[in-house]
Amino acid sequence: SPRAAPPTAPPGPAAEPPTPEYAGVGWDTMDSSFRAVVKAFTGLPPKLTHRQEVQRLYRSALRLSFSWYINRDLWLEKAEEIRAEFDKNKALDPKSGRTKRLMDEAYAKLEHYAHPDRYIAPYMPGGTLFMRNPPPPLEIVFPNGIPEGVNKRVVNIDFSDVPPEQGRHGMHVLVDSASKSYTIRSEDDPM
Secondary structure, three states: OOOOOOOOOOOOOOOOOOOHHHOOOOHHHOOHHHHHHHHHHHOOOOOOOHHHHHHHHHHHHHHHHHHHOOOHHHHHHHHHHHHHHHHHOOOOOOOOHHHHHHHHHHHHHHHHOOOOOOOOOOOOOOOOOOOOOOOOOHHHHOOOOOOOOOOOOOEOOOOOEOOHHHOOOOOEEEEEOOOOEEEEEOOOOOO
C-alpha cells in the first residue's frame, strides 16, 4: 500500500517559521487565530538586564549552597566565599567576552552542584510540615459561636494575611509537588 503524503499547511498566507519556543506545537498547520492564541500564552519572558541576571544568579547560588550546608555557621562561611567570587568580577564590562564566559561557567556550576533534594522550609510545599495537621475551621471547633478573644486570623499558604475584603478563604494556591513550588493567585485572576 502506498504511503500517505504528510499533511501540508492550509492555503493562505505563509506561516511564520517555527522558533524553539513553539517546537513540537505543529506551527505550520495552525490557522492564524490559533497561532495568535499560542503566542499569547507561550510568549518568552521579558529579557533581563545584566544586573538582574547576576542578582538572580547570586541568589540561586546562595539558595543552592544552603541546601548543601544546613548548619548556619558553615553556610555563612560559604556565602562569604560566593560573595567574594561575585565581587572579584564586579568591575567587568557586561558586554565583554570574559563576562559571558564567567556567566556560562556559573550556570554550569549551578547545574553541576544542583542538590537532588533541596532544602525546603518545613511549612512550605514539599516541606515536612506542609499541610500536616491543618487547623479545623473555627465554626467546627466552636459550633455555638466563636468566643471573644479567639484569634480569627486567616492566612495563605505562605503565611501572609488574607485581607478582610477577600472573605474568609485564602487565595487560590496552585502547588506543584514535583518542583516543590507554589503559585498564589486571587479569585479574579484568570488561570
